[in-house]
Amino acid sequence: MIIYLLSKFVLLAAIPIAALCAKNKVLHLGGFIPMDVSLSGGWSASGILPALQMGFFDINQRRDILPDYQLNATWGDTHCLAGAATKLFVKTITNPVTKILLVGDGCSSSTQPIAEVIPFYNLVMISYSAGSPSLSDRKRYKTLFRMAPSDFNYNRPRVAIMKYFNWSRIATIYQSERSNTFSLVAENVINIIKTQIKNYEIVTTESVRRDPKIQIENLQRKDARIIVLDMFASEARLTFCWAIRLNFTGKNTQRVWFISGFYADYWWKINDTDCTVQELEKALEGVIITDIINVRTDEIQTISGMTVQDYQERLKLWPTYKSYHYNRYHPYGYDTTWAIALALNRTATKLANWPKADNLTLENFTYRHGKLIKDIIMESFYELNFEGVTGSVRFTDTGDRAGTVIIQQWRNGSKIPVAIYDNSKNTLRWIDEFQWKGDVIPSDGSNRILIVNYKQIPSTSTIAIVVISAIGIAISFAFALWNHKYRKAPAIKILSPRINFIVSLGSIIMYTGLIFYSLFEMNKNLIKTGVTGRILCEMWKWFIPLGFTTAYTALISKTFRIYIVYTSVQSKPRRKKLLDRSLIKLIMILLLIDVIYLGLWSILEPLQPQEKTVKIEVTHVDNADVRQETKDFKCHSKNLTYWILILSTEKALLLITGMLLAYSTRNVEVKELNDSKLLTVINYNFMMALIITGPLRSVLSAMPGETYFLLDTIFIWFSVTIMLSLLFFTQFYRMMRRFGKISESALPGTRSISHALD
Structure with a gap:
């Protein structure tokens, strides 16, 4: 124990000493991170801070990256609130110390107001975890980059699974909230379906504000079988509870739900619905989960010289690691620091080798006259291509990262990995097979046999x-x-x-x-x-x-x-x-x-x-696609x-x-x-x-x-x-x-x- 405490003290003391001995110029960064979210009820990124600190420490030890500069990030708490983030941004840019680049924020809602205004100050910003699809709008967020993949990354893997099983009748249900995150995800998956699936049919698109009972009834009435669900965990619990109460998870018909994997562990066990934990677990059986892979699965040596295992073992020894709650996005924080360092390093090299730069250097950056440096920094970000602890890192035209997604299936209360989808290469790699009730692949209802009786x-x-x-x-x-x-x-x-x-x-x-x-x-x-x-x-x-x-x-x-x-x-x-x-x-x-x-x-x-459908009912217990429809003719105008x-x-x-x-x-x-x-x-x-x-x-x-x-x-x-x-x-x-x-x-x-x- 004494050795462990001594090593922590030596490590903390070595941070400023090593940096000062190696590099004599400082590039200041403005750091935004949601720590205390008790007022907003939002998402805390405090567990990412140790990885960010360790990343900047490792970079400052490297003589081959930014040899004349050390990076110094000043962190401020945004509370996952747009107002608090805006106040912190004003404080940052009015500080006498000029920040060459901004890091953060962790929440999409508090990232948006800052990212929208920073082009007027010639600033570039990179977020380590903001995932809202709205941040992909390059017309509004011109100088924003994101390390964690956007929520859009879940959709291509979903459609790949649909194509694999020949599912073409798809329904979507999403939560309607202020940031429109989920509505954009639903719109995006529909657009991908339209371009990649032949003879597709969008059965219905349901929007949920509070109680999803009516939406579940609509899904039931339209016989939706393959359903893409995008909402927060609390709404997801309520949605599945109503599906149970309305027998939408009935015995005769297999339904396949696609949900996102960003929910907290054991999210279904929170008792805020009329359904028991056992009922929810039963309803979730067979659900397909799409989730980002926060660390690579191979043993490749990354840009830092460490493998994933080395990184994880070293992070656990970092002095502030145990001071915050664990956050699975921490590897994105670490890779964010390396993306910043490599982009600034390329920018410094370009300025040094460009005659028209007129001896301009990174420390000459100002908010008023920094357009040239800002343009080169952005160009450098687009050119990045390195191996990080989260996988291959490169950015798209919208400043997003095409991440790798793991596809899992809910079985007996556990998430079982089935496949991995690489969004950068659009490839699907199988790990296991899906398991279905009675070993029968669920039908999307497009091949229904209808027995019509008048x-x-x-x-x-x-x-x-x-x-x-x-x-x-x-x-x-x-x-x-x-x-x-x-x-x-x-x-x-x-x-x-x-x-x-x-x-x-x-x-x-x-x-x-x-x-x-x-x-x-x-x-x-x-x-x-x-x-x-x-x-x-x-x-x-x-x-x-x-x-x-x-x-x-x-x-x-x-x-x-x-x-x-x-x-x-x-x-x-x-x-x-x-x-x-x-x-x-x-x-x-x-x-x-x-x-x-x-x-x-x-x-x-x-x-x-006029022909009218009076009743549709399942007539075969073992095959929900065989249905009997009763029709009638009525005089009508x-x-x-x-x-x-x-x-x-x-x-x-x-x-x-x-x-x-x-x-x-x-x-x-x-x-x-x-x-x-x-x-x-x-x-x-x-x-x-x-x-x-x-x-x-x-x-x-x-x-x-x-x-x-x-x-x-x-x-x-x-x-x-x-x-x-x-x-x-x-x-x-x-x-x-x-x-x-x-x-x-x-x-x-x-x-x-x-x-x-x-």
């Missing part, structure tokens, strides 16, 4: 409606003939036989509409979307409303006449006559309104059979709900008018003329039929097809039949009982009413 109402139901409608037509004809035969009988004459005939005619039209409706339901799978189907849809639409208007308007017109005559007799004004032809004109006007409306509907948006709503409103107004007339004539004491009770019963039945076939149509249509069809047709049939029965059977009964005689002296004023009806 919904069919049993012929017994449709034939039954046709038969009872035909019986209704026969009864209506019988009533019409009986009404015509006895039209001159006093008991019938007083009740307007012509108007009664119109009621029968309206009933026949409605019964005919039910027959057309039944014929469509009986043959819809044969006629489908042909001309016959469109005709049957239109017939149903025309016959039932016109039949209702004809019959019901005729019925209430009689009551209207009684109302006019009765009030005339009661108030004893000048006698009024309201003849049948006047009532017929009223009926024709209302029918004309219906014809115009229905005509506009047929011209603008005609009803026609673009704005069907609004058209029906307007038509129903008009009919409802007619019913309300009938109710008011029934109420107003309730005191008429001549039974043969008092239709208030009859109208009340008829109104009730038609109102129920109107509700079923009108406003509730879209809701009730979700019922089983046969149930809704029978409910729809039987309500209309009963309403029409009850109206006919009440109207004609009552008249027939009265006529038979009184043998065609009616006393006009039964009530004062009855003779006047009878005369007015004539």
